[in-house]
Amino acid sequence: MxxxxxxxxxxxxxxxxxxxxxxxxxxxxxxxxxxxxxxxxxxxxxxxxxxxxxxxxxxxxxxxxxxxxxxxxxxxxxxxxxxxxxxxxxxxxxxxxxxxxxxxxxxxxxxxxxxxxxxxxxxxxxxxxxKNPFGLANLATLLYFEGEETEARDCLEQARTLEPPSGDACVKVCEVLARFRRHRDLLDYVDASRYAGEMGVCFYSGVAAANLGDIDRAERDLRKVNIGYHKADKARDYLDLLRRGGRPNTVRGDWPYLETYELCPRAIIDQMTSKKNSQIWLKRPIAVDVCELMMNDLPNESKDSVELLCMISHPASVDLLKVIVNGRFGPDVIRIDAVQELQKRGVLNADEPVALFVDGEVREVKLTGCQLNSDFQFVDPLPPEWEEVYFASVEEAHGPDPDWAFVESSCRRVMEAFPEHHSARFNYCAALRNQNREDEAEPILWDLVKRAPDYLFARAALVQLLVDQDRLKEAGKLIDTTPEVKETHPAAMVAWLLAQSEYHDVSGDEDIADEMLLQALEIDPDNPRANQLCEDYGLPAPRKRGKRKR
Structure with missing residues (x-):
């Protein structure tokens, strides 16, 4: 009235x-x-x-x-x-x-x-x-954040059937339709509204049209978003892309409506990443949306976002992982991570190759079904005083000019006090080998492989030792009898792949050697040994056949 x-x-x-x-x-x-x-x-x-x-x-x-x-x-x-x-x-x-x-x-x-x-x-x-369409649309957003997806969609349906009393209310309903990627419904809603000419509404209708491939409508509506409006810069960027026939560099190859700060407040992102509340948020679809926008914001630094995505249990995470696997967005490593996560969840068969875009081309890649975990521990932590002794030896071993006698002595002390500490035993062998004492190292490595079949560092070192001594038959048998490893540290997997690569290269199976090396580089692109082998093999340029000089 x-x-x-x-x-x-x-x-x-x-x-x-x-x-x-x-x-x-x-x-x-x-x-x-x-x-x-x-x-x-x-x-x-x-x-x-x-x-x-x-x-x-x-x-x-x-x-x-x-x-x-x-x-x-x-x-x-x-x-x-x-x-x-x-x-x-x-x-x-x-x-x-x-x-x-x-x-x-x-x-x-x-x-x-x-x-x-x-x-x-x-x-x-x-x-x-x-009637309060703004309130209904706002409630739809809030319920979506709480994981109440069905009720959220019901509220949105009610909101879009009401005549908005203002342009702000119309924009709010458009925003929520955009969150659900309902591009056609958004356009229909705008076309039925008396606010179709307002700047905020035109931004949403223009982006919806771009997502639907209606370039003329997209350009027409985005041109109405004037300088001074808070989305004017994005509208200008999109117009420039449309005129050049381009697309945004996004995970889905789509035209996002919202910036990260618009999608989710900083306070809620902090809750998602806090130890106290993270498990709650990792079950909700908004966490997947946040990961996607973070990847879109920093395509070349998207590995951390994919690692977070792999922790989310909501079904939408599987859908986005599939998009990553089948696409060309970001560095190769995120596709490798996505494949491994889908294998872990049983979505992909670990025994079957996957068509992946790697090194600038699509090719069949067969990855191990092993889950790589940067926090994986091979042994229980040592008491603090022994931890100090052990890590001093590790730091020395990785220094510019290692004192291998010191590494040997320190690791021997740890081994004698803790016989089941595989890492100390392995590093002790490394110290022996670097002092040309392979005969002493070999029996310890064989014993370590027997004691801990899934400790890939030891297996890789033993394969290398056998290859260096031209004992290829023994090296091949060791590789063939390796049990399936369910989980390991990325560095251990890289060492294992590189050892196999060198074995296959010396054996004349250069295609397999290449594949193993490239898998190692996909896990750790900066690994010095892997890059040296890549140079030795002449990759990615065509390879020269025959044994390489080591």
Whole structure:
């Protein structure tokens, strides 16, 4: 009701005529009402239902309008914590005036108080007699973050069937449709709205059109996004790509609507990555969306995002891993990681080769079914005083000019105190070999392979020793009798692959040698030994056949 008949019953329910009831109250407070009406113009809902809201709540409504105005200024400056108590007061004054509740829920969400934001938005939708498409769309977002996907979609369906009272409400519904990648529904919604020409709406319709391949519509709508609007730079970037016939460099090859900060507040990202709350978030689809946008933001540094993606249990993580495997986005290592994770989950067969884009071309690659884990421990931690002795030997071994006698002595002490410490035994052998004492090292390595069949460092060192002594038959048997290793450290897998590569190269199986070497490089592109072998083999240039000089 935007206009009230002067002689009709007053909307406040007093039983009096409107002229002799709330109209008189309105006239007596003309100055404050004029001010309130001016600020009510900031809210299309308040402007459209002004008379009814004044009749129902009188000065309480007017005070709520003023409070909402003040808090919105703080909200626009990202002062969410300051705005929250002011919005609370506004909400308490007028239940039918839903704008403060919408804004309060947005602020609570921005500071990471998701459960409270859901309660506030639900209560406002239940209490107010007026249709609130912004509130429904906002609740859809909040529920999606909580993992309540079905209810979130139901709220979105309700929101898009309502006529938005303002361009802001229309943009909000478009934003949520964009989150769900409902490009066609978004365009249909905009085309049915009277706000199709507004800048914010045009941005969303332009990006939706680009995702649907309607280039003319995309360019037309994005041109309406003027400088000064917060999405103007992205609109300009997209227009430039469209005119050149290009596409964004994204995981899916699509046109994203949202920046990372728009997709998910910093406070919630912090919760996702905290030890206390991470397990909760790793079950929700929003975590997958965040990983995807982080990869889009830094394509060449996307390995960390893929590692996080591999920790997420929501089914959407499998879908995105498949997209990574089948695409060409980012460095080769993320496709390797994605394949291994899908093998671990049983989605891909570890015994079958996978068509992967690696080294600039698509080729069949057969990866081990072994899960690589950078935190994998081969043995239990040593007591602190012995840990210090052991790591001093490791640091020395990896120094520029190692004192191998010191490494030998330190590792022997650890071995004698802890006979089952495989790493100390292996490094002891390395010290012996670097002092040309292979005869002493070999029996220890054989014993270590027998004791710990899945300790690939020892197996790799023994294969190398046998190859160096031209004992290829023994080396081949050792390789063939290696058991399936379910999980190991990436460095151990690289050492094992390189040892096999050298064996196959010397045996004349150069294609297999190449494949093993390339797999090692995919795991650790900066490995010095792998890069030296790559140079020796003449990769990626065509190889010269025959044995290489070592």
């Amino acid at each position: 935007s206009q009230t008949d002067m002689y009709a019953p007053c909307p406040c329910g007093s039983g009096q005529k409107y002229k002799f009831c709330c109209y008189q109250k309105r006239q007596s407070g003309a100055s404050s009402l004029k001010s309130a009406r001016f600020w009510a113009g900031l809210s299309a809902h308040a402007a459209a239902e002004y008379d009814v809201l004044v009749a129902r709540d009188g000065e309480r409504f007017l005070k709520a309008v003023d409070l909402n105005r003040d808090a919105m200024r703080q909200m626009q400056r990202s002062e969410f914590e300051k705005a929250i108590p002011v919005f609370r007061k506004a909400v308490a004054l007028s239940k039918d005036y839903y704008s403060p509740a919408n804004n309060l829920a947005v602020c609570l969400y921005a500071v990471g108080k998701l459960a409270e934001a859901v309660r506030v938005q639900r209560k406002s939708l239940e209490d107010s007699d007026f």
